[in-house]
Amino acid sequence: MQNLDTLLVGLRAAGEHTRLRILALCARGELSVSELVQILGQSQPRVSRHLKLMVDAGLLERIPEGAQVFFRLADHGAATQLARSLVELMPDADTGLNRDFSRLEQVRDVRAKKAQDYFHTVAESWDSIRSLYVSQQQVEEKLLTIIGDQPVRELLDIGTGTGRILEILAPHVARGEGIDLSKGMLAVARSNIESSGLTNIHVRKGNMYNLPVEDSSVDLVVVHMVLHYSDDPQEAIREAARVMRPKGRVIVIDFAAHSEEKLRSEFNHHRLGYSDSEIRQCFKTAGLTASTKIEQLVGEPLTVKFWQARRRENIHQLKSVQAS
Ligand SMILES: C[S@@+](CC[C@H](N)C(=O)[O-])C[C@H]1O[C@@H](n2cnc3c(N)ncnc32)[C@H](O)[C@@H]1O
Numbered sequence: 055m056q057n058l059d060t061l062l063v064g065l066r067a068a069g070e071h072t073r074l075r076i077l078a079l080c081a082r083g084e085l086s087v088s089e090l091v092q093i094l095g096q097s098q099p100r101v102s103r104h105l106k107l108m109v110d111a112g113l114l115e116r117i118p119e120g121a122q123v124f125f126r127l128a129d130h131g132a133a134t135q136l137a138r139s140l141v142e143l144m145p146d147a148d149t150g151l152n153r154d155f156s157r158l159e160q161v162r163d164v165r166a167k168k169a170q171d172y173f174h175t176v177a178e179s180w181d182s183i184r185s186l187y188v189s190q191q192q193v194e195e196k197l198l199t200i201i202g203d204q205p206v207r208e209l210l211d212i213g214t215g216t217g218r219i220l221e222i223l224a225p226h227v228a229r230g231e232g233i234d235l236s237k238g239m240l241a242v243a244r245s246n247i248e249s250s251g252l253t254n255i256h257v258r259k260g261n262m263y264n265l266p267v268e269d270s271s272v273d274l275v276v277v278h279m280v281l282h283y284s285d286d287p288q289e290a291i292r293e294a295a296r297v298m299r300p301k302g303r304v305i306v307i308d309f310a311a312h313s314e315e316k317l318r319s320e321f322n323h324h325r326l327g328y329s330d331s332e333i334r335q336c337f338k339t340a341g342l343t344a345s346t347k348i349e350q351l352v353g354e355p356l357t358v359k360f361w362q363a364r365r366r367e368n369i370h371q372l373k374s375v376q377a378s
Pocket of ligand 1 (some may be wrong): 169173212213214215216217218219233234235236239260261262263277278279280283
């Protein structure tokens with residue numbers, strides 16, 4: 055907090071019943087205005103006014119994306135600590151808040167079901183869909199170049215889909231595991247792995263926000279074309295950082311920020327790519343050191359970026375960074 059005035063502006067912005075509810079909700083992930091309207095049961099202009107006040111005071115972050123805007127608790131800036139402290143002070147037993155949280159769960163369940171249904175439907179044809187946007191061969195070649203010849207004992211491919219990344223990296227790692235939420239995708243991945251004859255890779259069901267993987271156990275994490283389906287990229291990266299060994303590496307491959315709105319309706323994308331600064335911020339908050347070198351494959355209309363970071367702290371230092 056820079057000075058008393060900043061504190062006062064933040065406190066005034068938070069000092070209202072609905073605005074406290076919004077803070078509590080946005081601390082649990084990114085939400086669009088229409089989702090907040092649904093949860094709070096208030097009109098859109100009213101909710102938008104509250105949001106504007108809180109964004110202006112630095113309590114919330116506004117992420118505009120094509121026709122949508124998402125809001126989440128600020129994770130940098132002067133009022134970050136105030137926002138976090140207020141959320142920590144929220145009473146566990148408050149009936150109104152708990153009602154909001156269960157409505158939030160319903161909104162999330164609908165979102166998750168939509169995504170699961172989508173991946174279930176496309177699982178069989180995914181390997182052709184995935185190369186609609188950009189040349190997958192180029193992406194794979196670039197990934198192999200980035201990985202280089204540093205030895206990798208344990209690889210984790212988050213959102214492995216049909217297991218393609220595992221297959222191409224298998225010859226370069228001692229052991230690889232792919233995690234995915236979709237049973238349909240996992241079924242295709244298992245059959246692909248079986249036919250490849252590769253024995254050092256396997257897949258299992260899991261959620262990227264709560265990986266079924268031990269702390270500090272992985273040398274290399276790859277998150278390829280998954281984050282644009284995420285409604286909480288910060289949490290996904292934080293969870294990836296948890297399972298990385300000190301000096302372990304993460305490579306996030308996804309679209310640069312774009313405005314191809316149709317990818318939402320046709321391919322169920324949640325986010326229209328990411329800016330370098332947003333990914334860098336996710337890395338920083340998760341206790342990772344971002345590489346200054348960002349590789350890319352420029353395409354029309356979509357550019358694919360390769361963001362890299364390494365974990366610096368041991369788990370105890372990481373926890374103290376998050377708490378500070
Ligand atoms: C676009 S596909 C990419 C698959 C793969 N990485 C590839 O490059 O072909 C995104 C994958 O992320 C998975 N996914 C989405 N949300 C997830 C979550 N919360 N946890 C784990 N996997 C998830 C989907 O099931 C889907 O298989």
